[in-house]
Amino acid sequence: MIQVINVSKRFLHNIVLDGVSLEVRDGETVALLGPSGVGKSVLLKHINGLMKPDAGDVIVDGLSVPRLKRKEIQQLRSKIGYVFQYGALFDSMSVYENIRLGITDETCANDDGYCNDRVKECLRLVNLAPDVAEKYPAELSGGMKKRVGIARAIAGAPKYLLYDEPTSGLDPVNADVIDALIERLRDELGVTSVVVSHDVRGSFRVADRVALLWQAKIRADGTPEQVLASQDAAVQQFLERDLEMGLIQAEGEARAKRGA
Template structure:
């Protein structure tokens, strides 16, 4: 389980997170929604120790991330795959090289056959053909890069997968494809997922639970149905500004 307790963080001289409380339950897909600039990416980065909180705690499977030593942080990170907002593939590596980065260092030494199988399985999960393995990221479309980033995230079968805006910048067809993929992958690899998005359609499609982050705090949380039905003004303002999501 991931727990975020009273998380405060100031950046650039202004408060970004102002006491965020959140629990991510085993096996669920939790969607964090919220307007641009509200601190969604900053929140994810705290979970893997890329930011230190000003106050509060982040606890991953009982380990407090802010007080963990290097070994502790490494252990936490080994459980978490992170799909960054811009895919963040390594430009100078082929798709194969990028996928191998998703495995623990030295994992493939002496077990090439097993590694090749993992690479092919991860590609299969994201509906890519093996002929992309020798290509470089610049040779792929944005949607394909996003799929490679997801394959890299799931190849190591980590317990938690964090997705930061997985569909932003994609056309509707590719966005739908990525959403379906995330839903299927969460199921097949049995991961606990946090998906950050400001895309309401994606949120309602993917979520077991949705959290609305705005003005530095959790304004509302609940199932997609509970959020659809709520009178909470912050939720209404956010949902009514976006195209209405279809039925779950």
């Protein structure tokens, strides 16, 4: 279970998180929504200890993340897969080497046979052909980079998966592919996931619960239906604007299909 308890974080005079609390139960997928620059990624980085809170606590698997020592946090991180917004693939390494680096268990990581099989398996899980393994990140499209990023994150068979804007910068078709992939991984691997996004449509599709981060605080937290039914003006404003964009995109796609 992941528990974010009253976490506050500021950068100089900019308060990014102000007493934020959030709970993600085992096996659950929670979408963390909010406008760009509101601090969603910052909150995500607190969960795997890439950032430390100014106040409050983050508890993962019963361990207080900010208080962990170097070795302990490295061990905890091997249980948490992190999918970065722009993939963050190591550009000097091939796709194979990138995914292999995600195998965090020391014994498995040194076993070539296991690594070859695991890399193939991860590529299959993210719908990529085995020959992609030989390519370098510069040779991949944006959607493929995201999928390789996901493959690397699941290579160590993590218990938790944190997605940082997995569909941002992708066209609607590729965004749908990634959303379907998140759903599939949840069902096949049974991981606990936190998906940071500003894409309402996709988030409502993949999430069991949705939380809205607005002006440094959690403004709404509940099932997609509960959040949609919220009377909070800020929640409505955010949802309407994003759903409107979704409708415009869907209309555009339909028009393109008719034209074709």
